[in-house]
Amino acid sequence: MKTFDEALHYLLSKVKQTQKTETISITEALGRVLAEPIVSPVNVPPHDNSMMDGYALHSFDLEHNSVFKVSQRIPAGTTPKPLVTGTAARIFTGAPIPQGANLVIMQEETEQISDNEIKVNASKTNSGQNIRVTGEDIAEKATILKPGHKLRPQDLGLITSIGFDKVTVFKPLTIATFTTGDELLEPGQATAPGKIYNANRYVLNGLVPQLGFSLIDLGRVEDTIESTIEAMKQAAKVADVVITTGGVSVGEEDHIKPAIEQLGSLDMWKVKMKPGKPLAYGDIEGTPFIGLPGNPVSAFATFNLFARPYLLKMQGATNLKAKPIWLDADFEWLKAGFRREFARARLVNKNQKSVIEIYPNQGSGVLTSTVWADGFVVIPEDTQIHKGDKVAFYPFNPVDE
Numbered sequence: 461m462k463t464f465d466e467a468l469h470y471l472l473s474k475v476k477q478t479q480k481t482e483t484i485s486i487t488e489a490l491g492r493v494l495a496e497p498i499v500s501p502v503n504v505p506p507h508d509n510s511m512m513d514g515y516a517l518h519s520f521d522l523e524h525n526s527v528f529k530v531s532q533r534i535p536a537g538t539t540p541k542p543l544v545t546g547t548a549a550r551i552f553t554g555a556p557i558p559q560g561a562n563l564v565i566m567q568e569e570t571e572q573i574s575d576n577e578i579k580v581n582a583s584k585t586n587s588g589q590n591i592r593v594t595g596e597d598i599a600e601k602a603t604i605l606k607p608g609h610k611l612r613p614q615d616l617g618l619i620t621s622i623g624f625d626k627v628t629v630f631k632p633l634t635i636a637t638f639t640t641g642d643e644l645l646e647p648g649q650a651t652a653p654g655k656i657y658n659a660n661r662y663v664l665n666g667l668v669p670q671l672g673f674s675l676i677d678l679g680r681v682e683d684t685i686e687s688t689i690e691a692m693k694q695a696a697k698v699a700d701v702v703i704t705t706g707g708v709s710v711g712e713e714d715h716i717k718p719a720i721e722q723l724g725s726l727d728m729w730k731v732k733m734k735p736g737k738p739l740a741y742g743d744i745e746g747t748p749f750i751g752l753p754g755n756p757v758s759a760f761a762t763f764n765l766f767a768r769p770y771l772l773k774m775q776g777a778t779n780l781k782a783k784p785i786w787l788d789a790d791f792e793w794l795k796a797g798f799r800r801e802f803a804r805a806r807l808v809n810k811n812q813k814s815v816i817e818i819y820p821n822q823g824s825g826v827l828t829s830t831v832w833a834d835g836f837v838v839i840p841e842d843t844q845i846h847k848g849d850k851v852a853f854y855p856f857n858p859v860d861e
């Protein structure tokens with residue numbers, strides 16, 4: 461049996477990163493992975509500018525005077541004249557600082573004493589106050605984003621702040637999915653004895669596009685060797701990776717193993733984790749294949765824990781590792797097991813403290829646990845947990861994804 465860390469490490473070592481890139485409009489770039497560094501040709505801000513609506517003047521004059529003539533008016537978007545010595549300039553937020561001024565007094569700290577005169581009432585002033593300096597956000601020639609970065613709304617803002625309207629990103633991977641099992645009915649079909657509804661198809665087909673990949677959904681494949689081989693071939697032809705659920709444990713009803721062994725290569729693993737013990741990895745005529753277990757919670761967990769980082773790495777992303785949040789357990793886990801448990805858990809606030817609760821039924825077929833929860837809590841191998849122990853919580857949707 462492999463440990464969880466061994467399985468993940470091996471899987472990630474097998475990834476061949478995509479080389480296919482495209483240059484696209486910034487309006488299409490949300491969620492895409494950068495293929496090239498972004499180097500700024502400009503300073504941001506491009507000029508020293510005011511943080512406040514108020515008056516620009518020089519600190520030297522303030523040492524001698526509190527009443528100033530207003531010698532010019534500088535709205536944002538205009539170019540100021542140099543400041544006449546001993547005077548103030550009316551200035552607005554974002555407007556360039558005139559040459560000869562070195563601070564801005566906000567208008568609430570001044571009073572208008574005649575049509576073109578103000579009195580400064582500020583108790584404390586410093587040179588440079590209320591001025592945003594050239595390049596303080598981005599310096600010219602700085603690398604603002606590196607390849608492998610998955611673009612979020614704030615990244616698009618940063619890129620457009622240097623004037624770029626296009627970015628070079630990796631083309632999205634295409635993932636083909638199918639589910640196996642003759643017991644499966646599609647939603648909308650009438651129930652029948654011995655049958656269950658195909659839940660995994662819809663979980664998988666939500667998880668794949670949520671990560672920004674294109675999906676080819678081949679639906680349910682009949683449990684025969686011929687149908688499985690046919691589906692595999694078709695999937696491998698059109699996709700960068702093929703992902704299935706079901707048919708990876710030891711039963712002879714499972715045709716995934718013999719099908720792939722005819723078409724490529726396959727490793728069947730038993731991983732020391734729960735849910736998600738069986739996992740298959742191989743290739744179909746050269747296309748990577750990941751076989752997730754059939755139990756719905758196991759399929760959900762192994763997608764998140766194995767397929768997600770595998771696919772993100774293949775897509776060129778560098779931020780693969782989900783970061784845990786360490787919090788106090790608000791539960792007891794007394795049956796220490798030899799497999800690492802990824803218990804479905806949620807964060808709750810109690811008396812201004814965040815703690816972790818777990819769903820009472822942690823069965824691999826209890827999909828309700830994944831809906832109730834908002835993440836996994838890790839119960840390490842051979843470990844009991846008592847209330848108040850620190851535990852590692854992994855949200856299902858990491859914020860930086």
Ligand SMILES: Nc1nc2c(c(=O)[nH]1)N[C@H]1C(S)=C(S)[C@@H](COP(=O)(O)OP(=O)(O)OC[C@H]3O[C@@H](n4cnc5c(N)ncnc54)[C@H](O)[C@@H]3O)O[C@H]1N2
Nearest residue numbers: 639641657658659660661706707708709737753754755758
């Ligand atoms: N003798 C052994 N039996 C099993 C072992 C083992 O080590 N030795 N491992 C168990 C574990 S752990 C798991 S997980 C399952 C995984 O089995 P498979 O990947 O072969 O999956 P199936 O047998 O096809 O299905 C398991 C279970 O999940 C239900 N299922 C399957 N597909 C779907 C779907 N698309 N939607 C909803 N539910 C689905 C299926 O009906 C079964 O109940 O094997 C254990 N057995």
Ligand code: MOO
Nearest residue numbers: 735736737758824
């Ligand atoms: O992966 Mo199985 O779900 O551990 O029960």
